[in-house]
Amino acid sequence: MMTKGVDLFRSKGILAIQGSDDKHFFQGVHMLLSFGSSAEGIGEPWKEGELRKNRIVFIGRNLDRAELERDFKACLVKK
Template sequence: LVSEEELARVEARLRSINQFAPVMHCTHSSVSVDQVLNIHGFDLQRALKASPELLNTSAAPTKHDARVSSVSLDQSAPRHLRTVQKGELDLDLLQEWIGELLNNSGEDIFRMKGVLAVAHAGKRFVYHAVHMTFNGCFDEPWDDEARESKLVFIGK
């Protein structure tokens, strides 16, 4: 799908970001799950050897693209700071809203993730999206925890 030159450029860029990360060549996202999940890829001691300033808070901050921002809507924030109300969500309305949001702004949304309290559901609705690709499902039960919805958006 890409030229050898483009592949070499991307691999060099990946190595400049994380020299320890394994690079796997694949076609159409065909990668064994065992190669990417539960590999315990981060080792603090190894990272500190490679970058002794890693935990130094006075080190120069990373530069980010000014067009990229994130928003987190947190119901536990003081009332005057939050933009959502506590309460359970209607699944049909939620799906309609997310569909419209991704349809209208999906190219500008790099990532969305959250845990939602859906009305009449005993389990949390956990979701994530990358651009216009959305995946969500009911996950663990709420048990005695407060039923609150938390949404995170990263994009431009």
């Protein structure tokens, strides 16, 4: 993604991090990113029994969806 900063207008997401009950958030504009979590008072932690699902949105041009999905899936913990 570092080579796509000019084409990546906006990104944001909610992440489930293994071993954490907090929801983790990120948002970005081009190559500038900010991160936070429910532990810092941003949003609510995962509720007991709630399906923990990563949600990510990318807005841009000339983005390769298959590449984005492949690169993100490479970061996922396998159960």
